Amino acid sequence: MDILKVISGGQTGVDRAALDVALKHRIKCGGWCPAGRLDESGKIPDRYPLKELKKGGPEERTLRNVQGSEGTIVIYFHELSGGTAYTVGCCIEDRQPHRLIDAAKYSPEDAATLMISFVCDNEIDILNIAGPRESEWVGGYAYAFRAVDILVSRLRVRGRGRV
Template identity: 45%
Template structure:
């Protein structure tokens, strides 16, 4: 995929698997900022806290296997943004493996040291219009949903079609090193 830097580029859709933590944070922020969202979730809308709420317009994969929905979200997006704190583990590491396998751009961000500009530059350079967002579930990194949401509000606020580039998004600004 050739890099584009024209000013007409905008993030059009956010997808995720609907799990607690980073997945839901991405969907919640997209809904809050009126960015189209969706993705694949396991059959039965399975997540660690029970059924994924219907407000998230996700397609159910043919099976209840988390890996299957992860692969589908990677395949159906232009690139994957992984948000975490520390080394990737479990399904989050598998997401990166699928991105490599399918030749999709993938950016791994440690929220403890991340900058919004790094993500914005990557999104624009890779012309990512449909973004898969992935990361740990809430039980494995308590507080990750709140940290991811604060970070994504600023990223999406700078790249969404509903907001002029450079205007502030609602919500607190992420503080580097304190998330």
């Protein structure tokens, strides 16, 4: 089984890691980003194929990315806050399948196993991945990249239903 598309908002940290894994594995990726392609470091690089909102900021981006996917994985460290908590709220409000991965509790390898179960159990082809920006969780990019890379690699090798 392959994930057909990874959606993320392009912010530094977890979002960027998800997009980088998709690009590494040549998986279709995209999603919405705020007007001006703004992120905490300035501007989201053009190599990320994101659709720019004509107006609206991070909240609108988050809502559109949740609604544009079949399920959302939220990777965070210890406690939900800010935009990451807002993402979970959007999932609950839209009654969308979602899986929380607390990096304080799981190694990247164990997180990947949980994510595989979530993707397979919910038959998700278009996956939204979200979490804190890098300044809110230093090391979030590295953790998320490793976990999502393992997820994609294992899904490709084992296939849905045989995980």
